[in-house]
Amino acid sequence: MKRFFKTLGLVVLRELKIIRIRPIFLLASVVVLAFNAFFYTTFLRDGLPHDMPIGVVDMDHSSTSRNFASQLDATQLGRVIHYDDHRVAQSDMQRGRIMGYVVIPEHFNAEVQAQHRPTLPFYINSLYFVGGALAYKDIMQMTILTGGAVERQILRMKGTNEREIMGRIQPIVLDQHQIGNTTTNYGIYLNNVLLPGVLEMIVILLIIYAVGQELKYGTSKHLLKMARGSMETAMFGKLLPYMVIFLALGLSLVFFLYHWMHYPLSGSIWNMCVGITALVLASAAVALLIISMVPTLRLAISVGAIYSILGITMAGFTLPVDGMPELIRPLAAIFPLRHYYLFYVQEGIYGAGFAAWWPYLVYLLLFLFLPALGFRRLRHAYEYLDYPRN
């Protein structure tokens, strides 16, 4: 036992020297995660975009149309840009300068007063996803209000009392609640899963790189010799420093999100720590399997790159998995981030605790058996270096 720890110490020490010589290990882990955390939290700091450019083509030039434009401008979401020509607005929307526009036709006011029910056309650029959807919501609400204002005017003229007017204009109101993200904050929604996704990507790429570079530079034989021929000791010692770095990053991420940034969290921060630890371990296991199956650094890195980018998509927090084609859905289970996301939904959004999330934790831990599948293959590659190096 004492001998084992001594050997292990030597291997760990060697790995620390490698990390010291090659800046890539710290750059691609600590710096990359810090950059991403900084980027996404500052980029989406508003939660929801406000003052989006929305066009109003006023061909009526009446008090009603001016009133409409200024009210639209006063909404939190919109900022009105005035146009005189329908075609200019149309081409500006095509250029992505405005997210949508409303056309107030000629004689609009007169027709409203004459009770001719004029049409109010509006156009939305749905190619800009969040922007388009919000502009749609904003314009829609504005037109409903305009209709309501006209209706109110008529009802008043007919002598209906004020309390009844509201019941007549809008007999049903929706009282909307957003569970887990009460302010509909896009940044909170995204960062809760995207940043752990970036961490998963970092873990996968760096573990593949660390294990694979021994093969590429032919130093694996030396490592095995140092570990007294034991592949288990060699791998354990080699991965130990990285796992310490990654776990520290994972825990920092959890505290960054839920403690420092005060992201809403129904459950406990300690349970999230458990989740992220499992995510890091599972990702490392997948990485080890990839490099064992494809013991050529270049190929393994490419596989890891495709896998980790797809993992973010397949987690199902952008387009939900039920929206994907049926054949694709089961594939989501092969990505650790998918289980972490479901774990987060239970703990972070519903605070449902261990009873609800234990299956996801088990799935994540099941990934730990994966390296066993390719371990002999990797040992063979480490001993004989018989795979192409480039």
Next chain:
Amino acid sequence: MKLFRKDSYVRTWLHHAWEICNNELKMIFTDGGAIIIFFVGGLLYPVLYNYVYGVGMVDDMPVAVVDMCHSSDSRRFINKVDATRECEIAYDCIDMLEAEKLMQEQKVHGIIYIPSDFSEKLAHLEQATVSTYADMSSFLYYKCLTMGTSYVMLDELKTIQAEHYAAAGFSGEDAAMLIEPVRREENIPYNPAFSYTIFFLAAALMLAIQQTLFYGSALLAGTLREQNRSFASLPDRLQGVGMGRVVLGRAAAYMMVYTFVGTVVLFLVPWLFQYPQRADMWEVFILMLFFVADCIFFSFTWSTLIRRRETVFVLFLFMSPVLMFLSGVTWPESAFPDLWRWFSYLFPSTFGCRAFMNLNTAGGTIVTIAPQLFWITIQTVVYYMTANIAVFVENRVIKRRIERQAIRDRIAERLGIDRDKDAYIIGGKEGVERLRQRREGKIG
């Protein structure tokens, strides 16, 4: 004529550039990794995403309903929600507790609660409330519930108002005037159903071109540097001149490859998936040429940071999602913080994605995308110059390789690090040998 003499400047220039271009092409086509990235990667990603996203919509999202009213009004409301494309009433719960449990178990992604006084309030001409609870684990769930219930709410307004006004003695045009004094006419021309795929793919195609070009060329550059035969050492053979030749010669090679790859990505992939193509083909082609030229010099400049073959993925893969956001297709550009707006100006994809979307998906013309083409041109010029500078600097650095190693030795000594011993611990005798070769300037 002097211009055509064998040793004229123009002829030697062309001759050298041609040789460099040929050499680069040879390298591209003999390197398995580069071939995979250029020809498979550029195609694979868009195709893969198309399969993963499918139609890109969530239809009939399961919703639980808690109907405390049990009246014909509430039932009509619920049936209408069930009939929308967005929602499906999957469970009828007796109380909120049961519904909350279903949502927590992710069996439903929304709850509609109708209070017991719903129909009473309607009968008394007061405002009745319907509460909705959205599962925020995905924004699309939220969107489905909001849109589904809003449509029904608007539709119900008309039905209920018609009833009210009929009871009050209004009918026909009179009632219609009251119910809908202004008629809405919604037009959502480019992506009527708000499909995730259509919006995502427009940006993803251009991003695929830029990213594969960058990864592939950085991989080749890293390989050369590893093997100590960087293209930056070429000017030495040409007696110190010829940065332009090196940069333009290599660029020509990538231009040839990417005219092909770009055509496949921008024309074949959308055709395969019947993705809307509303622009003139030649205009898209012109945009592609501008964009590819920009991407080439962009890659030449930034790949200077890559010293080894595989490190480009490890260091820069995370940029792909970042660039997706910077292209402005998800988050509107008007909401960018200033720092990130300036940052986004560094990347061809920022303008490329927008231009492609406005041109191809929104059906614009070359005039529509003039502002983006303007920025792409500026970027091309700037990155061409920086690519030249990069070759110049790298050439200097290569020449000073031995001195650089000596400096590193001195620094290590001062910090108390024994480089030879470390090299032995890491790689054994071979490791020491490699360090010796590095000191002699034989490997990079």
